[in-house]
Amino acid sequence: xxxxxxxxxxxxxxxxxxxxxxxxxxxxxxxxxxxxxxxxxxxxxxxxxxxxxxxxxxxxxxxxxxxxxxxxxxxxxxxxxxxxxxxxxxxxxxxxxxxxxxxxxxxxxxxxxx
Amino acid sequence: xxxxxxxxxxxxxxxxxxxxxxxxxxxxxxxxxxxxxxxxxxxxxxxxxxxxxxxxxxxxxxxxxxxxxxxxxxxxxxxxxxxxxxxxxxxxxxxxxxxxxxxxxxxxxxx
Numbered sequence: 361x362x363x364x365x366x367x368x369x370x371x372x373x374x375x376x377x378x379x380x381x382x383x384x385x386x387x388x389x390x391x392x393x394x395x396x397x398x399x400x401x402x403x404x405x406x407x408x409x410x411x412x413x414x415x416x417x418x419x420x421x422x423x424x425x426x427x428x429x430x431x432x433x434x435x436x437x438x439x440x441x442x443x444x445x446x447x448x449x450x451x452x453x454x455x456x457x458x459x460x461x462x463x464x465x466x467x468x469x470x471x472x473x474x
Numbered sequence: 475x476x477x478x479x480x481x482x483x484x485x486x487x488x489x490x491x492x493x494x495x496x497x498x499x500x501x502x503x504x505x506x507x508x509x510x511x512x513x514x515x516x517x518x519x520x521x522x523x524x525x526x527x528x529x530x531x532x533x534x535x536x537x538x539x540x541x542x543x544x545x546x547x548x549x550x551x552x553x554x555x556x557x558x559x560x561x562x563x564x565x566x567x568x569x570x571x572x573x574x575x576x577x578x579x580x581x582x583x584x585x
Contacts, residue, residue, distance in 0.1 A: 402575040404575075405572055465518050465519065
């Protein structure tokens with residue numbers, strides 16, 4: 361399925377590196393989300409964008425910086441990360457940001473911070 | 475207390491068995507409820523929404539008890555392909571789609 365794509369699929373970076381994760385949705389949706397999935401922990405919502413405006417920043421450290429240039433694309437810019445930031449980062453989209461809308465997830469980027 | 479709590483399992487059942495998963499949530503303002511399925515090293519996918527009246531989709535039945543803040547998922551006639559992690563998910567308290575996930579229950583169906 362190619363509804364929501366994410367690149368890269370795997371990323372290894374040092375603590376001083378700067379990298380970006382990219383998400384693209386081909387479903388015509390208006391809302392996009394970033395989630396973090398760490399081992400043995402529930403998925404955690406990080407950011408919500410609705411019509412390209414951020415509507416939620418769930419107490420995420422500033423070393424994670426989202427960008428939503430249009431309703432089809434979402435980026436997560438990473439800088440000076442910590443080893444505990446190693447996780448699976450999932451992007452999702454939904455038709456609107458309403459709570460009844462099904463969210464479709466991308467395959468995720470598996471990030472390792474050394 | 476966790477916002478959404480599930481028995482992590484793992485549940486190991488033979489093909490054809492019936493298995494039930496339970497979930498409790500702490501926010502009484504929660505308004506929408508879902509079960510997602512996540513295969514190993516894959517993304518979560520919506521299995522079914524959960525309605526107050528209960529709903530069924532083939533071999534899967536979901537129930538919601540708002541008074542007890544409890545959600546269940548019943549799988550009948552388990553198949554090998556049902557092996558996955560089942561995530562209990564709730565939304566509510568905000569106007570936008572903030573999903574709160576449980577830790578997931580691991581199911582393994584064996585021959």
